[in-house]
Amino acid sequence: xxxxxxxxxxxxxxxxxxxxxxxxxxxxxxxxxxxxxxxxxxxxxxxxxxxxxxxxxxxxxxxxxxxxxxxxxxxxxxxxxxxxxxxxxxxxxxxxxxxxxxxxxxxxxxxxxxxxxxxxxxxxxxxxxxxxxxxxxxxxxxxxxxxxxxxxxxxxxxxxxxxxxxxxxxxxxxxxxxxxxxxxxxxxxxxxxxxxxxxxxxxxxxxxxxxxxxxxxxxxx
Amino acid sequence: xxxxxxxxxxxxxxxxxxxxxxxxxxxxxxxxxxxxxxxxxxxxxxxxxxxxxxxxxxxxxxxxxxxxxxxxxxxxxxxxxxxxxxxxxxxxxxxxxxxxxxxxxxxxxxxxxxxxxxxxxxxxxxxxxxxxxxxxxxxxxxxxxxxxxxxxxxxxxxxxxxxxxxxxxxxxxxxxxxxxxxxxxxxxxxxxxxxxxxxxxxxxxxxxxxxxxxxxxxxxx
Numbered sequence: 097x098x099x100x101x102x103x104x105x106x107x108x109x110x111x112x113x114x115x116x117x118x119x120x121x122x123x124x125x126x127x128x129x130x131x132x133x134x135x136x137x138x139x140x141x142x143x144x145x146x147x148x149x150x151x152x153x154x155x156x157x158x159x160x161x162x163x164x165x166x167x168x169x170x171x172x173x174x175x176x177x178x179x180x181x182x183x184x185x186x187x188x189x190x191x192x193x194x195x196x197x198x199x200x201x202x203x204x205x206x207x208x209x210x211x212x213x214x215x216x217x218x219x220x221x222x223x224x225x226x227x228x229x230x231x232x233x234x235x236x237x238x239x240x241x242x243x244x245x246x247x248x249x250x251x252x253x254x255x256x257x258x259x260x261x262x263x264x265x266x267x268x269x270x271x272x273x274x275x276x277x278x279x280x281x282x283x284x285x286x287x288x289x290x291x292x293x294x295x296x297x298x299x300x301x302x303x304x305x306x307x308x309x310x311x312x313x314x315x316x317x
Numbered sequence: 318x319x320x321x322x323x324x325x326x327x328x329x330x331x332x333x334x335x336x337x338x339x340x341x342x343x344x345x346x347x348x349x350x351x352x353x354x355x356x357x358x359x360x361x362x363x364x365x366x367x368x369x370x371x372x373x374x375x376x377x378x379x380x381x382x383x384x385x386x387x388x389x390x391x392x393x394x395x396x397x398x399x400x401x402x403x404x405x406x407x408x409x410x411x412x413x414x415x416x417x418x419x420x421x422x423x424x425x426x427x428x429x430x431x432x433x434x435x436x437x438x439x440x441x442x443x444x445x446x447x448x449x450x451x452x453x454x455x456x457x458x459x460x461x462x463x464x465x466x467x468x469x470x471x472x473x474x475x476x477x478x479x480x481x482x483x484x485x486x487x488x489x490x491x492x493x494x495x496x497x498x499x500x501x502x503x504x505x506x507x508x509x510x511x512x513x514x515x516x517x518x519x520x521x522x523x524x525x526x527x528x529x530x531x532x533x534x535x536x537x538x
Contacts, residue, residue, distance in 0.1 A: 242489065
């Protein structure tokens with residue numbers, strides 16, 4: 097890249113980080129815990145959010161969701177609304193990731209003071225979302241077993257700097273050649289000691305340890 | 318976007334298209350048929366290439382492969398080389414798609430005159446690769462059934478302007494809630510009459526119709 101190009105890119109990231117910091121300030125003010133949820137297309141982001149909503153419903157945990165999509169569709173935000181939780185759909189206009197400005201605009205449309213947990217569902221993409229801070233407390237990535245056990249080796253950036261890794265669709269393990277040891281070795285090299293929760297949103301298996309981790313982060317409002 | 322920004326973006330696409338045209342000229346000169354293969358991470362791009370190589374091996378079809386990866390790993394290109402075919406690995410340095418310049422550099426390293434079919438395996442991503450022409454004859458997208466039946470609705474751009482859609486991993490259909498009619502309806506809206514081949518690279522089921530289509534495109538060298 098030419099020097100001028102590098103300067104422009106740096107300026108974009110600086111501006112994004114500034115707005116991300118302001119987003120985090122607002123979220124903290126509301127005593128809300130917040131997550132940037134990233135994954136490949138079809139890894140099960142929305143199913144994971146719905147499973148989490150349903151599991152915590154009886155405990156009175158209010159979960160708000162920002163749904164990032166590249167197209168003007170409301171498939172995912174409709175599912176969240178149907179589950180009784182506030183959802184805002186953000187259409188990125190073809191862009192391959194959310195950025196802090198988009199989240200800033202979405203925050204205006206959520207009753208943040210009432211929300212215990214804010215989940216920002218990023219665009220389905222293992223590359224670009226990793227480069228843009230949104231102003232959330234933690235980053236959670238979902239890997240699904242049908243994607244294969246070589247993903248940490250091929251898409252290393254997304255596994256760095258995250259707090260939690262969900263390994264979804266473990267109900268399909270008997271039908272796949274997925275080497276959990278090889279996968280985990282790749283993750284461990286990139287992010288030693290990372291909290292990892294293998295589970296199935298379909299059967300509910302393995303959800304409990306994830307919920308325990310999550311409860312420890314939720315505020316007392 | 319500001320006017321200046323739009324101008325810069327247009328200039329990038331113009332330059333890319335110019336080099337893509339030059340790539341196509343070189344590929345045509347060698348009487349090679351060429352494919353830009355795109356998909357989500359883990360949809361089975363490399364397995365699909367290997368299944369195609371193995372199926373056409375006895376017919377003496379020589380297949381060259383350009384492997385696009387965001388990280389400096391040779392997992393996929395090693396598999397192609399092990400199958401006895403020439404492969405070039407392109408590391409995009411974190412970038413989320415291949416572009417015409419990267420393909421141009423890779424072409425220099427392939428014995429194009431001897432190759433009947435060139436497959437360019439793009440970076441695993443359903444968004445960005447759709448925006449950059451590489452100079453291939455056709456675009457092929459692989460959707461895998463574990464990704465879910467709503468992908469055409471959520472990632473419409475990738476389904477437009479392609480020649481062939483592969484629906485991979487149909488051996489997993491009995492274990493998934495995948496509505497083929499809903500999926501196909503979404504594809505049909507975006508790309509009416511698209512050649513679509515449901516198959517399983519694992520079991521070999523459904524490969525034959527794809528191979529018939531492909532044979533009709535291969536040159537007589």
